[in-house]
Amino acid sequence: MTVRSSKFRHIFGDKNVKSYNAIPVSKNAHEQPFCSVNPKFVAVVAEQIGGGAFLVLKTDRIAQVDCNTCKISKHNGPVYDIKWNPYNDNLIASACDDGLIRLFNITDERGVEPNHAPVQTLQGHGKRVGGILWHPSAENVLGSFSYDSTVRLWNAEKGQDFVTCQGFTNQITDMSFNYDGSQIVTTCKDKKIRIFDSHTGESALEAPGHDNMKVSRCVFLKDGKIFTAGFKTMSQRCCRLYDPRNMLKMLTELDLDSSTGSLFPYYDPDLNLIYLAGKGDSNIRFFEISSEGDQVHFLNQYSSGEAQRGLGQMPKRGLDSSINEIARFYKLNVAKKLVSVVPLKVPRQSKAFADDLYPNTVGLNAAMTADEFAEGKNSEPLLAPFLELQQATSTSKGFTATEKGDNSEEVAALRKEVADLKKTVTERDATISSLKADISQLQGKVETLESENGRLTAAAAETNGEDERKVMTSKTSGKTDKHVTPIPQPIPSPIFPLSIIRTPNLGLVQRMIAELQKN
Numbered sequence: 001m002t003v004r005s006s007k008f009r010h011i012f013g014d015k016n017v018k019s020y021n022a023i024p025v026s027k028n029a030h031e032q033p034f035c036s037v038n039p040k041f042v043a044v045v046a047e048q049i050g051g052g053a054f055l056v057l058k059t060d061r062i063a064q065v066d067c068n069t070c071k072i073s074k075h076n077g078p079v080y081d082i083k084w085n086p087y088n089d090n091l092i093a094s095a096c097d098d099g100l101i102r103l104f105n106i107t108d109e110r111g112v113e114p115n116h117a118p119v120q121t122l123q124g125h126g127k128r129v130g131g132i133l134w135h136p137s138a139e140n141v142l143g144s145f146s147y148d149s150t151v152r153l154w155n156a157e158k159g160q161d162f163v164t165c166q167g168f169t170n171q172i173t174d175m176s177f178n179y180d181g182s183q184i185v186t187t188c189k190d191k192k193i194r195i196f197d198s199h200t201g202e203s204a205l206e207a208p209g210h211d212n213m214k215v216s217r218c219v220f221l222k223d224g225k226i227f228t229a230g231f232k233t234m235s236q237r238c239c240r241l242y243d244p245r246n247m248l249k250m251l252t253e254l255d256l257d258s259s260t261g262s263l264f265p266y267y268d269p270d271l272n273l274i275y276l277a278g279k280g281d282s283n284i285r286f287f288e289i290s291s292e293g294d295q296v297h298f299l300n301q302y303s304s305g306e307a308q309r310g311l312g313q314m315p316k317r318g319l320d321s322s323i324n325e326i327a328r329f330y331k332l333n334v335a336k337k338l339v340s341v342v343p344l345k346v347p348r349q350s351k352a353f354a355d356d357l358y359p360n361t362v363g364l365n366a367a368m369t370a371d372e373f374a375e376g377k378n379s380e381p382l383l384a385p386f387l388e389l390q391q392a393t394s395t396s397k398g399f400t401a402t403e404k405g406d407n408s409e410e411v412a413a414l415r416k417e418v419a420d421l422k423k424t425v426t427e428r429d430a431t432i433s434s435l436k437a438d439i440s441q442l443q444g445k446v447e448t449l450e451s452e453n454g455r456l457t458a459a460a461a462e463t464n465g466e467d468e469r470k471v472m473t474s475k476t477s478g479k480t481d482k483h484v485t486p487i488p489q490p491i492p493s494p495i496f497p498l499s500i501i502r503t504p505n506l507g508l509v510q511r512m513i514a515e516l517q518k519n
Helices: 370-374 386-391 407-476 498-518
Strands: 036-037 043-047 052-057 073-077 079-085 088-096 100-104 120-123 129-134 141-146 151-155 160-165 172-177 185-188 194-195 204-206 217-220 228-232 239-243 251-257 263-267 275-279 283-289 296-303 312-313 325-333 339-347
Touching: 036 312, 036 325, 043 079, 043 312, 043 325, 052 088, 073 100, 088 129, 100 129, 129 172, 129 275, 141 172, 151 370, 172 370, 185 217, 185 228, 204 339, 217 263, 228 263, 228 370, 239 263, 239 275, 251 263, 251 296, 263 312, 296 312, 339 407, 386 407, 407 498
Parallel strands: 172 217
Antiparallel strands: 036 043, 043 052, 052 073, 079 088, 088 100, 100 120, 129 141, 141 151, 151 160, 172 185, 185 194, 194 204, 217 228, 228 239, 239 251, 263 275, 275 283, 283 296, 312 325, 325 339
């Protein structure tokens, strides 16, 4: 790779970085960075047995944290992706294995609360949701792609999807909006790059992408070009630049290395820089797109001795211009349970504000509402001077769902399950009542038999005593009475001893009742 002469040539990162400690970063193999950042909070997908969770950490408190006080666990499966709303620093979306997208409102004062419930649930995908992305200029419009081979756009306030993109023949690996949000570019394991109209969902273009089925990713650049990062036929990692007007011929291709980890591209549209980090790598590469938009130039790289699971990028308005910081990444370390803060700076002798490093950037206000976008409106993001954004304090906007997502299928399934359980309980109650009646009947029979046995025993004893007295009287008088009634034998006990009637049958019934009550 040729080295470009540029003012960003000497970007460097601090070696002694600050870190959040004791962070159980998720070990899930899903190909997403598992981290999202804004000036207030850092969100990290966390390891959890059963269900899924993510942590919400405050950017101004970098230290060891108690994960139990900042964990959101309201998921029925592993969390695959998380994204903060670019125009609301208190609203975060999470994509889950159960096919649902949940929105959580995190207040500045209370932060994460016990049993923190979602303010909105988006249901529509038939399988797990692989990734999510907010619209660049429309407020509360969220894009998602799923293992059901669809890309959907959602009105987060209403909880409804209004655009669906189809036509994929394999797993979707990434999506990106163009600068005004009018188009969506996707990469897929079928080795195709597709562009869709974001208002209708119709396919505008389909072209060959990377030659390998491994995960590839894409970024729609500000000038309309497409940057991709993936693998070549022999599993060599590379990045490419395409012009949508002629996708059959790539503008440029840079070979990187032969590592196996997927690549995460992070784009800075203000400076036309791309940061490239690989899963399992220990470095972050810096690239610059030429002013003509047809070349990608390698600048430099930041290296450390620790492998990264993923990265989160701070929005431009959250950077510190006093140290000429042009990017800040939050690096996830699974082995050491760390989230390290890596600021990237441009060395300057002057302490004055560097206008060339901080042009106008995306502000706090969206260019249009979700309804306006759904009606067909397009608009580039509203820009604001960097110093004004740095001095401004983002207030806690909150989020109100005007309509809840359509969970009719889920509710119907839960109702059916409850009805089935009630039916089972009723049947078991009836069985228990029947067994109790049988026990009462058997106890009555036992008491009757005991009473009859006692009466017969007493009668037999009385008869035996009278006959013995007669015999003794006869012997005493010396006379033998030929007509003396022979001594009768005691009336035999019932064929089945009462112990057999009482104990085994009753014990068996009682054991059956106990077993039913356990179940």
